[in-house]
Amino acid sequence: MNSRPDLPKLLLDNLLTAVILLDKHLIVRYVNPAAEQLMGVSARRLLDHALEQVVDYISLDLERLRHCLIQGQGFTDNEVTLVVENEPRSVEVSVIAVYDHQEQMALVELRKIDQQKRISQEQQQHSQQLAARDLVRGLAHEIKNPLGGLRGAAQLLEKALPDEQLKEYTGIIIAQADRLRNLVDRLLGPQRPGRHQVHNVHSVLEQVRRLVEMELPPGIKIERDYDPSIPDFEMEQEQLQQAFLNIVRNAVEAMHGHGTIKLKTRTVFQITIHGKRYRLAAEIRIIDDGPGIPENIRDTLFYPMVTGKDGGTGLGLSIAQNLIDQHKGRIECVSWPGHTEFCIYLPLRK
Known part of the structure; x- marks a missing residue:
């Protein structure tokens, strides 16, 4: 079969996966139609511009990307926020170091996170947040009980003290106990829905x-x-x-x-x-x-x-x-x- 120099580009142009090719300065040298569609921007506006110039924001670690180019190593980031023209997109990013005429380049694949995966991630994150909240509430309950005893003891001590100057210290204890109690009450928060x-x-x-x-x-x-x-x-x-x-x-x-x-x-x-x-x-x-x-x-x-x-x-x-x-x-x-x-x-x- 005759070799075709345009075959790699033909293949990339027809991929459903979004692909961007960056040089060592993170200048966009190639973008396929799938990437144009995902980003909502034409190739003409992307080519020969720095990645940071063509996106409003990208949560990808660009220093890591530069390091990948220097070391010739790749990496994957499972969730990256990409913002173009004020529209955020969640994508999975894979970076592969490639050579083109002895020049080191980065082939960046962008895959939009599908709805099912997003739901799974949200459920997992929500479960972790609930677990953290329950842990804090448990600690708050443990703090609240001895706090009441501490405040009560300080009040009794205040009544028993003959010296008014010493009562200043018990007043500080009571004030700080009240401050902690307010913080604990905020940590506990409302436990059940009110009247709807x-x-x-x-x-x-x-x-x-x-x-x-x-x-x-x-x-x-x-x-x-x-x-x-x-x-x-x-x-x-x-x-x-x-x-x-x-x-x-x-x-x-x-x-x-x-x-x-x-x-x-x-x-x-x-x-x-x-x-x-x-x-x-x-x-x-x-x-x-x-x-x-x-x-x-x-x-x-x-x-x-x-x-x-x-x-x-x-x-x-x-x-x-x-x-x-x-x-x-x-x-x-x-x-x-x-x-x-x-x-x-x-x-x-x-």
């Missing part, structure tokens, strides 16, 4: 907006984009309000005094939440254009005591997730520099 009644989710969001705007710095504004077709549904209004409030306040604190928060709602159809299929659900998105969530805490964001803020307790998002769980809903987050988006799904019909 039919309400409108937009009235809940509007109440959150009014509360936040009372304390909002002048450089931050809140925009709304509501879907009026979302029907009223059964909810524990105060619990959902607390969940939304925790997320919005988190956004305000992260934005350093300027930026925009958007409250957006939509109706979604045929959605799986925690392994159950629902015909209809309300989608609530809380979006900000702040600095983004630090990459090192994104995977553990909803775990108790995890925070990216100095002096933060790391309880706000964990409590929000707990309250959403009690409504049989799901909360997820996607973030990159300049964009953070919390998405809450609340089932309306099975």
Whole structure:
């Protein structure tokens, strides 16, 4: 059979897998039609541009990619967030070092994570979060019992002390015991759903907006984009309000005094939440254009005591997730520099 110099390109052009070829400077030298389709960008806009220039954000470790080129080694990353034109995609990435005319290059394969795999990953992550939450609650219960005894003993000691100056120390013990008790109560959070009644989710969001705007710095504004077709549904209004409030306040604190928060709602159809299929659900998105969530805490964001803020307790998002769980809903987050988006799904019909 005659060798055909164009055969490798012909094969790559017809692959269903997205393929990008990068040189040692991470400049795009080739992109196949499957990659154009996955990224939603034409080859003309990708070719001869640095990878970092053609995507808004990619969670792939680019230093690792450069090291792969130098060492001639490959690697796989099972979940990478790729953002192009403000649209996030979750992909599995495999990198192979190849040679082209004695030049070291990287062949990058991108595979979109399918729905079933995503559901499996979400269920596994949710189980881990529940286990972590239960562990913290168990520890909180163990702390709460002796804490009550400690406070009671300090009160008795205060009454028995003849010297008023010494009572200052028992006062400190009591105040710190109360502070710990408040922290423990927040760790325990609401254990079971409250009384559910039919309400409108937009009235809940509007109440959150009014509360936040009372304390909002002048450089931050809140925009709304509501879907009026979302029907009223059964909810524990105060619990959902607390969940939304925790997320919005988190956004305000992260934005350093300027930026925009958007409250957006939509109706979604045929959605799986925690392994159950629902015909209809309300989608609530809380979006900000702040600095983004630090990459090192994104995977553990909803775990108790995890925070990216100095002096933060790391309880706000964990409590929000707990309250959403009690409504049989799901909360997820996607973030990159300049964009953070919390998405809450609340089932309306099975």
